Amino acid sequence: xxxxxxxxxxxxxxxxxxxxxxxxxxxxxxxxxxxxxxxxxxxxxxxxxxxxxxxxxxxxxxxxxxxxxxxxxxxxxxxxxxxxxxxxxxxxxxxxxxxxxxxxxxxxxxxxxxxxxxxxxxxxxxxxxxxxxxxxxxxxxxxxxxxxxxxxxxxxxxxxxxxxxxxxxxxxxxxxxxxxxxxxxxxxxxxxxxxxxxxxxxxxxxxxxxxxxxxxxxxxxxxxxxxxxxxxxxxxxxxxxxxxxxxxxxxxxxxxxxxxxxxxxxxxxxxxxxxxxxxxxxxxxxxxxxxxxxxxxxxxxxxxxxxxxxxxxxxxxxxxxxxxxxxxxxxxxxxxxxxxxxxxxxxxxxxxxxxxxxxxxxxxxxxxxxxxxxxxxxxxxxxxxxxxxxxxxxxxxxxxxxxxxxxxxxxxxxxxxxxxxxxxxxxxxxxxxxxxxxxxxxxxxxxxxxxxxxxxxxxxxxxxxxxxxxxxxxxxxxxxxxxxxxxxxxxxxxxxxxxxxxxxxxxxxxxxxxxxxxxxxxxxxxxxxxxxxxxxxx
Numbered sequence: 136x137x138x139x140x141x142x143x144x145x146x147x148x149x150x151x152x153x154x155x156x157x158x159x160x161x162x163x164x165x166x167x168x169x170x171x172x173x174x175x176x177x178x179x180x181x182x183x184x185x186x187x188x189x190x191x192x193x194x195x196x197x198x199x200x201x202x203x204x205x206x207x208x209x210x211x212x213x214x215x216x217x218x219x220x221x222x223x224x225x226x227x228x229x230x231x232x233x234x235x236x237x238x239x240x241x242x243x244x245x246x247x248x249x250x251x252x253x254x255x256x257x258x259x260x261x262x263x264x265x266x267x268x269x270x271x272x273x274x275x276x277x278x279x280x281x282x283x284x285x286x287x288x289x290x291x292x293x294x295x296x297x298x299x300x301x302x303x304x305x306x307x308x309x310x311x312x313x314x315x316x317x318x319x320x321x322x323x324x325x326x327x328x329x330x331x332x333x334x335x336x337x338x339x340x341x342x343x344x345x346x347x348x349x350x351x352x353x354x355x356x357x358x359x360x361x362x363x364x365x366x367x368x369x370x371x372x373x374x375x376x377x378x379x380x381x382x383x384x385x386x387x388x389x390x391x392x393x394x395x396x397x398x399x400x401x402x403x404x405x406x407x408x409x410x411x412x413x414x415x416x417x418x419x420x421x422x423x424x425x426x427x428x429x430x431x432x433x434x435x436x437x438x439x440x441x442x443x444x445x446x447x448x449x450x451x452x453x454x455x456x457x458x459x460x461x462x463x464x465x466x467x468x469x470x471x472x473x474x475x476x477x478x479x480x481x482x483x484x485x486x487x488x489x490x491x492x493x494x495x496x497x498x499x500x501x502x503x504x505x506x507x508x509x510x511x512x513x514x515x516x517x518x519x520x521x522x523x524x525x526x527x528x529x530x531x532x533x534x535x536x537x538x539x540x541x542x543x544x545x546x547x548x549x550x551x552x553x554x555x556x557x558x559x560x561x562x563x564x565x566x567x568x569x570x571x572x573x574x575x576x577x578x579x580x581x582x583x584x585x586x587x588x589x590x591x592x593x594x595x596x597x598x599x600x601x602x603x604x605x606x607x608x609x610x611x612x613x614x615x616x617x618x619x620x621x622x623x624x625x626x627x628x629x630x631x632x633x634x635x636x637x638x639x640x641x642x643x644x645x646x647x648x649x650x651x652x653x654x655x656x657x658x659x660x661x662x663x664x665x666x667x668x669x670x671x672x673x
Contacts, residue, residue, distance in 0.1 A: 156665055163589050163657060169486045170653040176482040177645050183477060184470045184640045191251055192462045192505045193227040193388060193434040200461050204439045204502050211488045213441035220437050221515035225388035227430030228252050230465055233399060239420035245405040248376045248466040248636055249425050250398040252387040256425045262287040262355045264409055264419040270341060276348050284353030287421055289409055292362060306630040310569050312596055319598045336534040343384030343392060350395035356423055357398045360406035369403060376400045377464030377634040390432045397425040438512045439502040443487055447495035455662045456499045457559040457655060460506035460607055467638030471628050475565030475643060477502060482652035487660060494663035496556060503607045509536030510607050517610035522546040538609055546614050556668035557617040559659060560608035566624030567647040568654040572600040573619055578670040586661045593650050617669045
């Protein structure tokens with residue numbers, strides 16, 4: 136027993152020593168050992184992705200995921216574990232069963248999914264299909280007016296069919312060092328102009344009005360194609376479902392913007408067959424059943440937090456935050472967006488807790504929700520605790536998510552603004568981490584370079600990216616807090632899983648998730664142990 140106690144004491148001293156600005160290689164070694172030999176990352180992934188499944192904000196499954204994450208963080212031994220309400224979201228909704236088959240001129244079963252927050256059909260409905268071109272202006276409603284009652288609308292989004300092209304490039308890829316260096320040299324496209332954002336979201340608002348038009352005209356349902364915006368196309372049974380494809384609108388989860396006619400998304404191949412038949416004046420009839428459930432229209436939403444408490448008397452109230460978003464879309468099971476990020480940051484916290492680290496600053500995990508609807512959970516957290524940013528409320532700006540609206544004044548700072556050293560975010564799929572995205576702050580690369588160097592053996596380079604953090608760290612970056620994300624191997628995230636029905640457990644690679652959790656644990660630990668907080672953008 137004495138030998139065990141001595142061994143524990145020695146280990147305690149190793150992980151408690153001050154890291155300062157340089158890397159503590161003994162801690163690196165212990166993090167790597169814990170993360171490689173006793174990892175629970177795939178266990179967490181199986182429980183979240185397979186056991187709970189899709190986690191649309193407001194849904195019963197997200198409630199289950201919230202309770203699950205609180206339970207797992209508590210089991211790790213984190214302190215101050217809690218689900219914190221960020222307010223009323225809107226509809227609770229889930230799919231129960233979606234089916235569609237063509238019955239004329241041939242019998243064929245089609246691959247479909249309901250658009251989020253679509254209403255149900257009253258059981259199976261049968262109707263003749265009528266093709267309607269996507270609208271660019273409300274005056275175009277005149278063309279199909281009076282022709283839609285009792286029909287099922289095949290709604291286009293462009294003048295022609297979605298492309299289903301031969302796949303002539305790999306759908307799965309990794310970054311090599313040369314590509315990383317080339318990408319880092321390219322500053323990327325300039326920040327989007329808000330006038331263009333206004334135009335884009337004006338079209339989204341038009342889609343909502345088109346849905347009401349179809350309902351008023353008596354259409355039984357609407358079918359929209361998956362669309363096609365990615366290398367290799369969206370094909371082979373993959374559907375890009377969860378992106379406000381037709382007339383969902385940005386705010387379909389709110390009662391005042393509720394969809395009034397069922398909407399399903401179909402694979403491009405099956406859409407194409409129906410459209411080609413109609414173009415040849417061959418009548419098409421389909422049978423459609425949309426079985427969905429609404430569980431309330433004023434569902435409350437929660438973020439989940441847990442801490443490894445800081446111990447330095449002067450720094451323990453300062454924070455290093457690390458997060459991912461717990462919510463997902465509904466067609467797949469949210470494996471890579473962002474179940475992978477969730478289990479990576481959870482495993483990083485488990486590793487640090489297993490090593491019984493005593494950081495100077497408090498390390499806080501944040502599992503955000505409402506990310507897919509416009510970083511709602513993280514933005515409300517930032518508004519309450521970090522800074523309140525006055526934003527435009529013109530009609531054009533109100534069509535947009537709040538975080539994209541123009542500022543109209545200086546931020547009003549809250550107490551946590553001065554206490555947060557950094558916010559790390561993991562939301563780029565399940566690939567291994569290859570580099571750091573530090574934003575435009577020139578003071579950060581010299582700090583991170585020595586931190587990254589000992590990770591070369593697991594594939595992390597000292598290449599740094601200048602792009603601003605997106606997603607749930609945006610509300611923090613927007614008020615000057617260092618918001619850091621990770622450049623990961625793309626795998627098939629963009630080509631196959633992002634917002635599709637194929638976002639499933641099969642696309643998670645254990646070795647990649649283990650490596651990512653180790654890297655995140657190291658960076659969070661170093662930031663918590665540094666003598667000073669990370670410098671902010673000048």
